[in-house]
Amino acid sequence: MNNEIIERSIEPKIIDRLSPGHVVGLLGARRVGKTFLLNSIKTKLADHNILVVQGDNLDAAEILSSHRISLLSRFVKGYDTLFIDEAQMIPDIGANLKLMVDNLPNLSIFVTGSSAFDIRNNMGAPLTGRSTFYNLFAFAQAELKQDFITAQSTLHQKLIYGSYPQSYLAQTDDERISVLENIRDGYLLKDLLMLDNVKGAGFVINLLRLIAFQIGNEVSYSELGRALKADNKTVQRYLELLEKMYVLFSLNGFSRNMRKEYTKSPRYYFWDNGIRNVVISNFNPLNLRDDVGRLWENYCISERLKRNHYTQNRAGSFFWRTYDQKEVDYIEEQNNSIVGYEMKWTAHKSAGAKAFITAYENAVVHVVNQENFQDFLE
Numbered sequence: 001m002n003n004e005i006i007e008r009s010i011e012p013k014i015i016d017r018l019s020p021g022h023v024v025g026l027l028g029a030r031r032v033g034k035t036f037l038l039n040s041i042k043t044k045l046a047d048h049n050i051l052v053v054q055g056d057n058l059d060a061a062e063i064l065s066s067h068r069i070s071l072l073s074r075f076v077k078g079y080d081t082l083f084i085d086e087a088q089m090i091p092d093i094g095a096n097l098k099l100m101v102d103n104l105p106n107l108s109i110f111v112t113g114s115s116a117f118d119i120r121n122n123m124g125a126p127l128t129g130r131s132t133f134y135n136l137f138a139f140a141q142a143e144l145k146q147d148f149i150t151a152q153s154t155l156h157q158k159l160i161y162g163s164y165p166q167s168y169l170a171q172t173d174d175e176r177i178s179v180l181e182n183i184r185d186g187y188l189l190k191d192l193l194m195l196d197n198v199k200g201a202g203f204v205i206n207l208l209r210l211i212a213f214q215i216g217n218e219v220s221y222s223e224l225g226r227a228l229k230a231d232n233k234t235v236q237r238y239l240e241l242l243e244k245m246y247v248l249f250s251l252n253g254f255s256r257n258m259r260k261e262y263t264k265s266p267r268y269y270f271w272d273n274g275i276r277n278v279v280i281s282n283f284n285p286l287n288l289r290d291d292v293g294r295l296w297e298n299y300c301i302s303e304r305l306k307r308n309h310y311t312q313n314r315a316g317s318f319f320w321r322t323y324d325q326k327e328v329d330y331i332e333e334q335n336n337s338i339v340g341y342e343m344k345w346t347a348h349k350s351a352g353a354k355a356f357i358t359a360y361e362n363a364v365v366h367v368v369n370q371e372n373f374q375d376f377l378e
Contacts, residue, residue: 162274
């Protein structure tokens, strides 16, 4: 394993937001480096008296789910900062965090979680202005700080094996495959399978496989349901859960002319190419694949959304397609500006770009290819 230390771009923002009477939350999929980042922040806050708690510590979890401020006060006595790692494992953690913020105004709180199920939702509106949440993803292109030559030379690796820290820092492709298989079989669906009334891992993996082959296309819930022998609502529910677990994300269709533009169904993408490929068990090199276009589109759009989150760029993200099959892969709208991007492994524009510019006179469309992708992602 490579011992290179890659600094996470979200770290200074977390440190800056940590303050008494405030909760800072870090959410993300398992194995993207949340615990490593928590320990890094702890080291840099040497002047703080920090209590670090693991969510799977049953004794600590019992106290932190107690709803008893007297017990919570004794638990953190003598500390000015509380770190809770994998806080989603603690029952009703959101309500108890709120209780501490309301009653322990000198305490700073930092929590990490592998899903948004309990933490953000249970804290709710009463903590508006007293909580800040960030997402952590697998390594973003901008975090790698690569020059043009290095970025080019590692592009194959990123398209096939993704950028989960352990996979990216592995020394061989066999090691990368082993890491990704371990994530798929041991961590990827762990939070989902702990919920009540959920189907087994086989159902979810089969759903993910179907999504993996439909990147760049709108999904049909009814078609997915027929393939999985499930109803539309069940399919939608699991896709929503997989988004909350930071496995998938979706884009909706962009439209200002409902008569011509298709907006009925979303498109789904994986947050990491390596997870997409391990789900379908395909690690073939690019020259032996027929899905390079899908890999490139998934990589570019997921990396762009990481970049936007870390830079706090709040542009709306969409795809665009008309009923006569003209399309642009990715659209950003912000401050009355509309910019389209076409993800092309080789440099050329489609008929969709011309049609989009015709439909929206103030819009522009750029091609993102192997030569300029760093400009789009960093």
